[in-house]
Amino acid sequence: MSDIGWLIFDVEAVADGDLISKLKYPDQELSGDAAIARYRQELMEEKGSDFIAHTFMLPISVAIAKVTQDFHLDDIVVLDDPDYRPASITNLFWQGWRHYKRPTFVTFNGRGYDLPLMELSAYRFGLSLPDWFQVSGRSFDQARNRYNTSSHLDLMDMMSNFGASRLQGGLNVLANIIGKPGKTGIDGSQVQDMYDNGGVREINDYCMCDVLDTYFVFLRTRVLTGQLTLDEEHERVVETKNYLEKRAADCKAFEHYLSHWGDWQPPEKESTENKESV
Template identity: 30%
Template structure:
């Protein structure tokens, strides 16, 4: 089982108030935190612990890479419910994870935030499981093993040697994929405080679709699959994309263009 995932987060304004004594409404707290962080480090990106998880989207595929479904864990739920649902799935199914910078951001943030709710992520830390052929060399935490967690940012960036400017949106556009067509990550916190959770979930799912497609390209590049199977996976994706989502027409058009070009 394959689980291509991505998460969206906003600044934890309650934690920021508690630690730094910021005053104002949530948007003002965010702006103060971004400014202070940029002055400190040259980047407005906050440390992992200050990222409150508001959405985790996932595309589930079979072992051959054929898409089965896409959606969000506990869509519309609070952070605890979202994290609990994701970790329960991870512990129960132990899928192969696929992400873009999941080792650098998504997983560390998910695990840190899970601690405040006393949640369990035992499957992620497990290093002995003969049934799954999991050992100290093959497990979720092994950076150089692609068996349990394939981080496309890591492998395509040659594990840090060539990551400059390596972004999912750049790769997607280079490969003729839709990429980010409507919302960008730095807009998410404003949308959240405007009560536009559904748009955020839809955006998160579109990022997952882009990640999945880049994964297929990587499988093709590395010789794991052949062009005929790649085409089959594209056809499956076209059939399984929810027709009621904003991203449907954009991705379906791109899929048809890619199939015709093969």
């Protein structure tokens, strides 16, 4: 248990229709579903996107890869399976972080969406998190400090130098560069409609695939930082593929991921004869 050093996670969420109805349309007595539909339409007309801010959202899927301190995949889970209740998901998320002795969260763009959503959900459901909200600690030691990567490593922050550059294509690009599936027909913009059509299991499968992409990108960043060699990274990739293959018959997410699997191809070695180094 204590060997878990990293929790790589992804969150998918659906709109809180009752809250939207109450705050956006207070005098119209709209049902939750009607309020969501109207708000999405208004957002699309105004902004060209029906993306709803996390303040109006409820977590319906949290997938987590438990990774050892030396970067081996231990397990992948989705929380509150098969019920996927927002309050239970939130409670299990923060309980798990404590259970494993507060390992480092790893996300892709989690600082801008996933973690704020889970923090707000803790607020909504009345959880106490003094070990995360370290308001009396020195600012640079606080878990929520943007540059405290020992508490939360956001791979988008890392690869964009904390926003100094724009990482166009995001996780999908980084995954494809190293041969992994990336987006394979589903993205976050489809989650609300999938949920409305009873596809909560499919949402959780999609979430697990995103976590797998994030794990493999995380491994390659450990090569960048010198914590793994390419050979050590390859060993962990092979181990993880074996893990997925053993469980694919009972897990559609793993079966789907393997069907789009690719291996990173190292560049051909070029002759250095008569060439000077920089």
